[in-house]
Amino acid sequence: MFDYQLWFGFALSVVVFLSTPGPVTVMVANHGASDGLMASLCTVIGTNLASLVLIGVSLLVLFGVVGIDERWLSALTLVGSLYIIYFAFSILTELKQVSQLSLYKHQADRQGLITHIKQGFLVGIANPKDVLFFIGFFPLFFGVAESKAVAATALTITWVVLDYAILLVYAYLFSKICKPKFIKLTMLISALLLLGLGAVGVIKSVMDFW
Known part of the structure; x- marks a missing residue:
């Protein structure tokens, strides 16, 4: 029996x-505006793989397979937040170096696309505190099926499909706007937002650790 209302x-x-802007959404929008649709799609693949890893860890904790250490998570969150800050500065560096952004859009080579997947994964995995979110969020909906395994599978598939769908909308919309001024503005706003999110992550992780 499947509870479609709860689902x-x-x-x-x-x-x-x-749909709420965060590091992943900001990065997908930035890559869509600056590097084109294919680069942004590869970024989405990377971020989604990171989500699957975090969901997998969360389910292992929920089913009692592994334990979780708050201080360890705080340390990982600090590292992830520092990477987000590093990525923000890399956007600012790229912004200074590029004068004709609209001319090189959609021209990322294979190596560049792989780099976008890696960046997407690293930013997606950069907040292991999401494990705690999944631990607290998923069990609220385990009632969709009589079996917890079936429920966990259904919820994970739903998350993956919606994650791809929403981020692909961001990727498509931002990749279609080719005005250099808009691209530069998107990159600048993306960098500033990531700097802010990274700084908040650093402060919070340090406070949680101590």
Whole structure:
């Protein structure tokens, strides 16, 4: 027996959560504006792989397979936040070096696309505190099926599909705007937002650790 009403509530909650701008959304928008649709799609692949890893760890904790150490998570969050700050500065560096952004859009080579996947994964995995979110969020909807395994599978698939769908919308919209001024503005705003999010992550992780 599958509870479609509860599942719909889960799906709606995920849409609201994923639509809220965060490091992943900001990065996908930035890559779409500066490097084109294919680069942004590769970024989405990387971020989604990171989500699967975090969900997998969360389910292992929920099913009692592994334990979780708050201080260890705080240390990893600090490292992840520092990487987000580093990535923000790399955007600012790229912005200074590029004068005709609209001319090189959609021209990322294979190596560049792999780099975007790696960057997407690293930024996606950069906040292991998401494990705690999944631990607290998923169990609320385990009632969608009688078996927890079936419920976890259904919820994970739903998350992955919605994650791809929402981020692909961001990727498509920002990749279609080719005005150099808009691209530069998007890159600048992306860098500043990532700097802010990274700084908040550093402060919070240090406070949590101590």
